Amino acid sequence: MMNRILILISVLLFSISASAQTDSVKRNRYTLVFENPSSLTNPKVKDKVVDAFFKAYPAFARADGYRTKRKVSLTIKPSLEKVLAAKEGEILVDSAWINGNPKNIDKILEASLSSHWQLSDTTKHHGYTLVFVSKDPNLDPEVKKTLTETYFAVYPKLRKTFNKKARKDVLFVIDTAYKAVAEASDGRILFSAAYMKAHPTDIDIVTHEGMHVVQVYDYGSGPVWLTEGIADYVRYKYGYDNVGSKWYLPAYNAKQSYTNSYRVTARFFVWLEQNVKPEIIKTIDGLLRKKQYTLDSWKSLTGKTLDELWAEYGKKPNKIHLEYSDRKTGKMVVK
Ligand SMILES: [Zn+2]
Numbered sequence: 001m002m003n004r005i006l007i008l009i010s011v012l013l014f015s016i017s018a019s020a021q022t023d024s025v026k027r028n029r030y031t032l033v034f035e036n037p038s039s040l041t042n043p044k045v046k047d048k049v050v051d052a053f054f055k056a057y058p059a060f061a062r063a064d065g066y067r068t069k070r071k072v073s074l075t076i077k078p079s080l081e082k083v084l085a086a087k088e089g090e091i092l093v094d095s096a097w098i099n100g101n102p103k104n105i106d107k108i109l110e111a112s113l114s115s116h117w118q119l120s121d122t123t124k125h126h127g128y129t130l131v132f133v134s135k136d137p138n139l140d141p142e143v144k145k146t147l148t149e150t151y152f153a154v155y156p157k158l159r160k161t162f163n164k165k166a167r168k169d170v171l172f173v174i175d176t177a178y179k180a181v182a183e184a185s186d187g188r189i190l191f192s193a194a195y196m197k198a199h200p201t202d203i204d205i206v207t208h209e210g211m212h213v214v215q216v217y218d219y220g221s222g223p224v225w226l227t228e229g230i231a232d233y234v235r236y237k238y239g240y241d242n243v244g245s246k247w248y249l250p251a252y253n254a255k256q257s258y259t260n261s262y263r264v265t266a267r268f269f270v271w272l273e274q275n276v277k278p279e280i281i282k283t284i285d286g287l288l289r290k291k292q293y294t295l296d297s298w299k300s301l302t303g304k305t306l307d308e309l310w311a312e313y314g315k316k317p318n319k320i321h322l323e324y325s326d327r328k329t330g331k332m333v334v335k
Contacts, residue, residue, distance in 0.1 A: 025050050030058055031071045039076035042099045049074070049098070052105035053091075060113040063120070063133045064088060065175035065190055086112040119144075125152050129169035136174050136193035143200045147172060147191075150206040150240045157238055158207070158214045162285050166214040172206075181205065184212035204239040204247060208232060215285065222288045225258065229265025230288075233281055236266050241327035248324060248335055252317030258310050271313050271320045276302050 023037040032053045040046050053072070061068040069089035080094040083102070086109055102108075114120055119134040130151050132144065151170065159166045171188040178192045182205045189209040196202070211234040217227060236242070236249060249267040256264050269281050280301055287293040298306040323332040 025053075027054050028058070029070050030054065030061070032057075033071065033073045035073050035075040039095055040099065042101055045098055045101055048101070048105055049093075052109055055106040056110040056113065060110065061088075062186070062188060063114075063131065063171055063173060064117075065133075065135060065173045066178040082112070084108050084112050087116055088113075123148060123152075126156065127168055128152065128156055131169070131171045133172065134174040134193075135176050136197075138197065139174050139193065140197070140200055143196055143203075144174075146200075146203045146241075147206055150203045151210065153240050154204075154207045154238055155210045155213075158211055158234060161238075162211070162234075162282060163214045163216070163289060166216060170210070170213055182209050184209040187213055189213070199245070201241070201245040202247070203241055204235050204245060207239050208235045211235070215289065217288045218291055221291050222293045223259070225261035225265055226284070226288070226293075228261040229258070229269060230281060230285055232262045232266035233269040236263075236270060236322075236324075239325050242324040243326035243333050244328065249322060252314070254314065258306065267320070267322075268310065268313055270322070271317065272302075272309060274320055275316075276304075276309065276312075 021037065023034040025032045025034075030053075032050060034040070034046075037046070040049075053074070057072060061070065072089055072091060074091040074093065076093050076095045076098060078095050080092055080097075083094045083097040084105075085092045091109070098105075117133055117135055118137045118139065119132065121132055123130045123132070128151075130148060132148065134144070151172070155170065159168070167187050169187065172191065173188060174191050174193050174196060176193045178190050179194075180192060181195050182189060182191050184190075189206070191205065208231045211231040212227070215227060215230070235247070239247065242248070249263050249270070252267065258265050258268050272280055283301060284293065284297060287297055295306060298304065298309060302309060304312070321334070323334045326333050
């Protein structure tokens with residue numbers, strides 16, 4: 001009798017600990033946690049769920065923007081209204097449905113996840129693709145239109161000019177959680193929803209960030225001031241509406257340095273091309289991508305060191321012709 005009771009107790013304890021046990025699968029940066037794995041009564045199903053998750057969730061998280069949860073709990077529920085309900089960090093699945101070994105779990109998961117976006121669409125034009133995702137319910141449709149227009153007007157030109165191996169599909173995300181202005185990585189350009197609301201004419205963020213997509217320099221290929229200086233030089237040269245956003249290169253002053261980056265560096269690069277060597281920035285960009293850029297590159301291309309070039313620029317900084325794109329008139333405006 002005593003033995004039977006002991007067995008009963010141990011069976012009970014075992015089943016309690018089994019039901020409380022979670023089970024997680026980690027791949028790359030993402031983790032799927034099965035909260036109640038024993039509710040998966042069909043043994044074939046678990047692998048299918050794991051495959052569907054790692055097919056759908058990382059792509060969703062990339063398009064979802066900044067700080068999207070990478071650890072996701074999955075709970076099997078006895079009766080759900082839908083077969084599956086998913087959002088960032090959480091997936092609920094109907095028990096009868098999942099144990100029936102359904103097809104297309106990945107597609108259903110993908111649809112459920114993206115149903116939380118305000119907008120998601122794809123535009124294709126002359127071999128280029130733009131996927132546009134917005135998490136901002138108040139995104140001005142005019143801003144969406146002009147950002148899209150800028151992409152198709154500028155990005156193909158940048159790709160053809162600087163790097164024909166650059167990708168032809170880019171993802172735009174208008175993100176409400178992102179607090180800086182904009183950034184580009186892995187073919188995705190994040191825009192701060194608040195910034196775009198406050199600066200709806202600053203559409204050449206697409207040109208600057210689009211150049212980062214084209215650059216794809218490996219980590220450590222060159223200094224940050226150079227990468228950013230090139231991106232603003234490109235905005236100056238290929239920008240779609242610099243007049244409309246009142247974006248101009250700042251006048252030279254003696255306190256500046258080429259390492260100031262962005263527009264200060266960009267103006268120096270324009271001066272270099274007009275006074276020292278045409279297309280030198282295209283050459284420097286190519287060297288960076290091939291991981292062949294060094295500080296000596298300036299000397300081998302021009303016969304002068306970077307510091308010597310900057311000193312020359314400081315002597316005649318206004319020996320430069322500057323003109324800016326104006327979307328309204330389609331003409332360049334001299335400034
Ligand atoms: Zn940048």
